[in-house]
Amino acid sequence: MKIYQLKACFLGAVLVACANYAFSDDGVITEDDLFAEIDFVSGVTHLKQDLKQVPAAVTIIDRRTIESSTAVDLVDLFRLVPGFQVYFHHANKPGVNYHAAGGEYSRRLEVKIDGRSVYEPLLSSVEWNTLGVDIEDIEYIEVVRGSNASADGSNAFLASINIVTRSPLVDMGTQVSVQYGTQGNQQGKISHATQFGQLASRAVIKVSKNDGFVGVNDSADTLLMRYQGLWTPTVTDTVNFQIGMGDTDTIINPTEVHGRHWKSNYQHLEWQRIANNWSDIEFGLYHNAMDFVDDHQSWSVADILNEAGFPLTGSRELLENEPNQNLKIVESTYAHNADRWNADLRANIYRRDDLRINLGMASRYDSFGTELFLSGSGKVSEVSNRLYANFEWTAIDNLTLNYGHVLEKRRDKEATNAFRVAANYQLSKQHMFRVASNRSYRQPALIEAHQNSIHTYNDIVMHVLVQADSDISKEKLISHEIGYLGSFFEKSLNLDVRLFDENLSNLIGERRGLYQDVPPYYGETQLTRNIIDNIEDIRIKGLEWQLQYRPSNKLLLNINFSHVDVEGVGRYGVDVETPWPYQEFEPRSLDRAVPENMFNALVGYKTNSGIQLSGSYHYKSGYESKVRRGFNVESYSRIDLKASKRWSLASNWIELSFTAQNVGSDYLEHKTFSNFENKFESKYVLGLKMGSN
Numbered sequence: 022m023k024i025y026q027l028k029a030c031f032l033g034a035v036l037v038a039c040a041n042y043a044f045s046d047d048g049v050i051t052e053d054d055l056f057a058e059i060d061f062v063s064g065v066t067h068l069k070q071d072l073k074q075v076p077a078a079v080t081i082i083d084r085r086t087i088e089s090s091t092a093v094d095l096v097d098l099f100r101l102v103p104g105f106q107v108y109f110h111h112a113n114k115p116g117v118n119y120h121a122a123g124g125e126y127s128r129r130l131e132v133k134i135d136g137r138s139v140y141e142p143l144l145s146s147v148e149w150n151t152l153g154v155d156i157e158d159i160e161y162i163e164v165v166r167g168s169n170a171s172a173d174g175s176n177a178f179l180a181s182i183n184i185v186t187r188s189p190l191v192d193m194g195t196q197v198s199v200q201y202g203t204q205g206n207q208q209g210k211i212s213h214a215t216q217f218g219q220l221a222s223r224a225v226i227k228v229s230k231n232d233g234f235v236g237v238n239d240s241a242d243t244l245l246m247r248y249q250g251l252w253t254p255t256v257t258d259t260v261n262f263q264i265g266m267g268d269t270d271t272i273i274n275p276t277e278v279h280g281r282h283w284k285s286n287y288q289h290l291e292w293q294r295i296a297n298n299w300s301d302i303e304f305g306l307y308h309n310a311m312d313f314v315d316d317h318q319s320w321s322v323a324d325i326l327n328e329a330g331f332p333l334t335g336s337r338e339l340l341e342n343e344p345n346q347n348l349k350i351v352e353s354t355y356a357h358n359a360d361r362w363n364a365d366l367r368a369n370i371y372r373r374d375d376l377r378i379n380l381g382m383a384s385r386y387d388s389f390g391t392e393l394f395l396s397g398s399g400k401v402s403e404v405s406n407r408l409y410a411n412f413e414w415t416a417i418d419n420l421t422l423n424y425g426h427v428l429e430k431r432r433d434k435e436a437t438n439a440f441r442v443a444a445n446y447q448l449s450k451q452h453m454f455r456v457a458s459n460r461s462y463r464q465p466a467l468i469e470a471h472q473n474s475i476h477t478y479n480d481i482v483m484h485v486l487v488q489a490d491s492d493i494s495k496e497k498l499i500s501h502e503i504g505y506l507g508s509f510f511e512k513s514l515n516l517d518v519r520l521f522d523e524n525l526s527n528l529i530g531e532r533r534g535l536y537q538d539v540p541p542y543y544g545e546t547q548l549t550r551n552i553i554d555n556i557e558d559i560r561i562k563g564l565e566w567q568l569q570y571r572p573s574n575k576l577l578l579n580i581n582f583s584h585v586d587v588e589g590v591g592r593y594g595v596d597v598e599t600p601w602p603y604q605e606f607e608p609r610s611l612d613r614a615v616p617e618n619m620f621n622a623l624v625g626y627k628t629n630s631g632i633q634l635s636g637s638y639h640y641k642s643g644y645e646s647k648v649r650r651g652f653n654v655e656s657y658s659r660i661d662l663k664a665s666k667r668w669s670l671a672s673n674w675i676e677l678s679f680t681a682q683n684v685g686s687d688y689l690e691h692k693t694f695s696n697f698e699n700k701f702e703s704k705y706v707l708g709l710k711m712g713s714n
Contacts, residue, residue, distance in 0.1 A: 062075055062079050062163055063163075064079075064165055064169070064173075065077050065079060066172055066379055066411035066413065066423065066425060067367055067379045067411060068369055068377050068411060068413055070413065073447060073506055074413060074423075074445060075423075075445075076441055076442075076455070077166065077167045077441070077443070077457060078166040078504055079165055080101070080102045080103070080166060080517075080567060080581075082098055082101055082161060083160075084160055085577065086101065086577065086579060086623070087156060087159055087161075087162075088633070089577050089623065089625030089633065090625075090635065090637070091623070091636070091637045091661035091662065091663045091680055093156075093202075093206075093680055093682060093704065094115065094149075094156075095154070095155060095156060096115040096116075096149055098156070098159075099117050099164075099182075100621050100637075100639055101579055101581065101621060101623060102166065102581065103166070103519075103565035103566060103581035103582060103583045104119055104166060104563075104565045104583040104585075104619070105117065105119050105164075105180075106118045106119070106123045106615075106616065106619070108123055109234075109690045109691060109699060110125055110690075110691055110699065111233060111234060111237060112204070112234045112237070113233055113240070113241040113271045113272070114239070114271075114273065115149050115150075117130065117147070117149070119166065119180040120561050120563075120615065121179060121559065121561070122611060122614035124530075125146075126144060126145055126146035127146055127147045128145050128466070128529070129176070129178040129179045129180075129463060129496075130147065130177070130178075130179060131173045131178075131180075131181040131182070132181075132184070133181070133183045133184065134153075134154060134183075134186065135183075135186055135261070135263065135289065135291070136183065136291060136305055136365075137287065137289045137305075137307045137363075138176075138307075138309075138361075139152055141309075141311055141359060142359055142361060142388075142466055143311060143357060143359035143389040143391070143394075143467070143468055145468050145469055148283070148311075150241065150243065150271065150283075151267050151285050151311070153265040153267050153285075154184065154186055154247070155210075155227065157710075158186050158187060159185070159186060159187065160185045160186060160187045160188070161185050162182065162183070162184050163182070163185065164181075164182050165177070165180055165182075166180055166519065167180060167457075167459065167502060168439075168459045168461040168498055168500060170439040170459075170463075171409060171411060171425030171426055171427045171439055171440060171441045171461075172379075172409065172411060174383070174409075174427065174429060175429055175437065175461070175462055175463045175464055176463065177461075178461055178462075178463040178496065179498070186249065188221070189214045189215075189221035189222050189249055189250070189251050190214075190221050190251065192214060193214045194213070194215075194713040195211070195213045195712065195713050196211070196212045196213075196710065196711065196712040196713075197210070197211050197711050197712070198211075198709065198710040198711075199708070199709050200706055200707065200708045200709075201706070202680075202704060202705050202706030203703070203705045204231055204235060204702070204704060205230065205231045205240070206229075206230075206231045206232075206704070207229065207231070208228070208229040208230075209227070209228050209229070210227040210228075211225070211226050211227075212224065219253050220251070221251045221252075222248070222250045223248070224246075224247070224248045225246065225247045226246050227243075228243065228245075229241075229242075229243045230242045230243070233272070234700065234701070234702070235700075237699065238272055239271075239272045240271070240272060241269060241270065241271035241272070242270045242271075243268070243269045244267065245265070245266075245267045246265060246267075247265040248263065248264050248265070249261070249262075249263045250263070257294055257295045257296070258292070258293070258294050259292070260290070260291070260292050261289075261292075261293075262288075262289065262290045262291070263287070263288070264287065264288050266284075266286040266287075267283065267284070268285075269282070269283040270283075273315070279315060279316060279318075280316040281313055281314070281315050281316070282313060282314045282316075283311070283313045284311075284312045284313065285309070285310065285311045285312070286309075286310050287307065287308060287310070288307065288308045289306075289307040289308075290305070290306045290307070291303070291306075292305075298371070299370065299371045300369060300372065302367070303365075303367050303368075303369075304364075304365070305363075305364070305365045305366075306365075307361075307363050308360070308361065308362050308363075309359075309360070310358070310359070311358065311360075312356070312358040312359075313356075313357055314354055314357075315354065315355045315357070315393075316354055317352070317353055317354070318353070319349055319351055319352060319353035320349070320350055320351035320476075321346065321347050321350065322346050322347070322348045322350060322478075323347065325340060325350060325483070326340055326341065326346075339479070348478075350476055350478050350483055351476050351484075352392075355393040356391075356392050357389065357390070357391040357392065357394065358391075359388065359389035359390075360386075360388050360389070361386070362385065362386040363383065363384070363385045363386075364383065364384050365382075366383075367379060367380060367381030367382070368381070374415075375414060375415040376412070376413070376414050377412075377413045378410070378411070378412055378413075379409075379410065379411040379412075380410050381407075381408070381409050381410070382406070382407065382408050382409075383406070383409075384405070384406050384407075385405045386403075387402065387467055388400060388402035388403070388467075389402075389467060389468070393474050394468065394474050394487075395472070395473055396475050402467075403432055403467055404431070404432050405430065405432070405464075406430050407428070407429045407430075408427070409427040410425070410426055411426075412424045412425070419446060419447040419448070420445070420446050420447070422442075422443070422444050422445075423443040423444075423445070424440070424441070424442050424443075425440060426438065426439070429464075434464055434495075437462040437464070437495065439459075439460055439461045439462055440459070441457065441458070442458055443455060443457035443458075444456050450508075451507060451509065452506070452507050452508075453505070454503070454504070455502075455503070455505070455506075456501075456502070456503055456504075457501070457504070458499075458500065458502075459499070459500045460497075460498070460499050461497075461498045461500075462495045462496065462498075463495060463496040465489075465493050465495070465529060465553075469553050470489055470493055472487050472488065472489045473487075473488050473489065474486035474488070475488075485550035486550060487531065487551045487552075487553065488550055489554075490552050490553060490554040493529065493553060494527060494555055495527065496525065496527050496529060496555070497525070497527055498523060498524065498525050498526075499523075499524045500521060500522065500523040502519055502521040502522070503520045504517070504518065504519045504520075505517070510572070513570065513571055514570045514571075515568070515569045515570075516566065516567075516568050517567045517568075518564070518566040519564070519565050519566070520563075520564050521561070521562065521563060521564075521565075522560075522561075523560070523561045524560050525558065525559045525560070526558045527557075528555065528557035528558070529553060529554070529555055529556070530553075530554070530557055530591065531551040531552065531553055531556075532551070532552050532554055532556045532592060533549050533550075533551060533552070533593060534549060534552045549594075552594065556591055556592045556593065557590070557591045557592075558590055559589030559611055559614075560587070560588045561615070562585070562586045563584050563585035563586060564583070565581070565583035565584070566581065567579070567580065567582075568580045568581070575626060575627045575628075576625070576626050577623070577624070577626075578622075578623070578624055579622070579623040580620075580621070580622045580623075581620070581621050582619070582621075583618070583619045585615055585617060587611060587612050587614065587615050588612055589611030590608040590609065590610060590611060591608065591609045591611050591614075592609075613644050613645040613653075614644060614645055616641045616643070616656075617642045618640070618642040619639075619641050619642070620640040621637065621639045622637060622638045623635065623636075624636050631666060631667060632665070632666045633663075633665045633666070634663070634664055635662070635663040636660065636661065636662050636663075637661045638658065638660055639661075640656070640657070640658045641656060641657060642656045643656040646691070654689055655688070655689060657688035657689070659683040659684075660684050660685055661680070661682045661683065662680070662681045662684060663678065663679070663680045664678065664679050665677065665678035666678075673711070673713045674713075675711045675712075676710040677707075677708070678707070678708040679705070679706070679707055679708070680708070681704070682704040682705075682706075683701055683703050683704060685703075687700045687701060687703075688700065688701055689701075
């Protein structure tokens with residue numbers, strides 16, 4: 022499908038949706054709806070459900086928890102979610118993962134901002150530093166722990182995250198904030214929210230920079246701009262639209278000092294009509310664009326001839342006879358770009374008291390062009406369509422049954438059917454038990470299915486970096502869980518427990534393979550390349566729980582724990598450390614690829630004088646790095662502290678904060694192929710915010 026055809030389809034869907042005024046006008050949206058306590062979730066089935074009705078485990082990180090947290094970066098907040106791993110490959114390359122082994126890319130999480138997916142098809146990842154929102158912009162975060170493919174599609178393979186930003190109706194006026202801290206941390210931000218009639222708006226500009234980890238070349242400079250508008254033309258219609266852009270310079274490989282310059286922009290439109298007391302309809306349309314340029318070390322003919330470590334598959338004499346010894350075979354820069362268009366139309370039907378239904382359809386167009394990843398200038402694209410339905414049936418007063426199903430079809434791929442079934446039994450108003458089962462699939466992302474990164478000379482392959490296997494296939498997950506929700510002391514204490522058994526098969530990763538079955542042309546040159554393929558099978562069983570205690574507006578306690586038992590194997594190809602001919606690796610155990618135990622505790626207390634004091638403790642047990650054979654990442658504990666105080670001056674206010682992260686010893690965050698030690702040292706950040714109403 023051509024891009025202009027897809028745009029025409031999107032426009033047609035907009036016109037059809039906006040023309041649907043056959044519904045009644047009984048529903049009314051008020052500001053009370055925007056400021057009310059969060060007593061329901063919508064990310065699991067797209068239906069508004071009480072936590073005791075949802076078919077999956079859910080963690081809500083609300084505004085009070087965010088303000089009490091010791092987080093400095095957005096990803097720090099996910100330490101508050103049981104089972105979530107948060108780590109840094111280097112200071113400006115964070116990673117977030119759930120259950121499976123942590124890698125450089127968050128491949129199997131669906132991450133959304135106000136319903137807009139920020140998963141990048143070009144890198145098969147979420148680039149957290151380019152999202153355009155920070156901690157101050159967030160109203161709450163809804164995390165579905167477990168596959169959510171029946172609502173969000175195949176990329177919600179292990180879990181899904183929806184970051185809900187603050188409404189423009191909140192905190193009207195101008196706000197200015199600055200931060201200054203160790204490791205070169207500097208940040209400045211200004212936002213302004215106003216209202217003209219039925220339109221509320223907020224505009225944000227933010228600049229930030231840091232020097233990265235001490236002793237490592239991994240700095241970053243970022244400029245972000247965002248605009249959000251909330252328009253209520255009628256009492257039943259709400260239109261939310263957002264635009265944003267970002268510009269970031271960072272280092273992606275500190276060892277070889279490879280830089281990357283990001284440019285991103287997005288546009289997002291969402292329309293909702295509350296038809297009456299038994300139905301509503303929503304339409305969403307968004308576009309994400311990402312362009313970036315990678316800076317590498319360039320290699321000329323002479324450089325290659327003088328470097329014994331550069332793999333050669335062509336004749337050495339061919340290069341020696343090249344008259345232009347300065348001819349570049351490996352360029353110093355490579356440009357890449359990616360686009361995503363997505364349209365989603367869904368309806369929620371509540372006609373019967375005991376049956377609620379969500380029906381939806383979505384269409385997505387992904388494309389990317391690159392000067393390296395596709396063997397020279399090239400472009401690939403993909404159209405995927407999705408039909409989904411979720412049903413909630415209150416069979417009897419204390420028994421709720423949920424069923425969700427999604428049919429997903431991608432061009433040149435067979436259709437997949439994923440489903441989730443769950444039963445929630447309410448023993449009493451304070452105690453609920455849940456049993457649920459999932460079957461989900463994840464198709465290879467564009468880059469995983471098409472990557473072919475090579476360097477050539479006169480049409481002769483000189484070096485193969487990464488290639489996708491031609492027979493790469495979809496990943497599969499079958500999972501079962503038992504859950505418990507309990508409320509005590511008049512809902513001031515809430516406990517969530519999840520027992521799970523997850524079978525993941527055909528997981529996509531990179532193995533090592535030969536690209537020419539001949540001996541090296543000279544020296545110990547390794548004629549191998551990385552191949553993207555289905556190489557891992559993992560079974561994960563475990564227990565996770567979270568406890569939230571809020572006896573008053575002054576005290577908050579948030580504790581979570583996870584324990585996993587992992588059985589898995591990975592097939593990583595040839596052993597390049599052995600002499601020619603290379604030996605095949607034995608299937609490698611992944612039993613220690615995931616931290617066995619993780620624990621996090623957050624305590625927040627506000628004194629009578631208005632000082633907010635917070636402390637958090639985080640523990641992660643040791644594990645074996647998946648990318649470094651036999652390399653163990655040691656267990657670690659860290660303590661973070663924070664204090665803040667706000668003063669009001671007539672119609673203005675000022676807030677001062679101080680955060681100390683990892684006040685103890687340094688620890689190793691993660692381990693990659695790079696040889697540097699990405700140690701997390703103590704970090705201190707002083708913050709100042711000012712605002713007017």
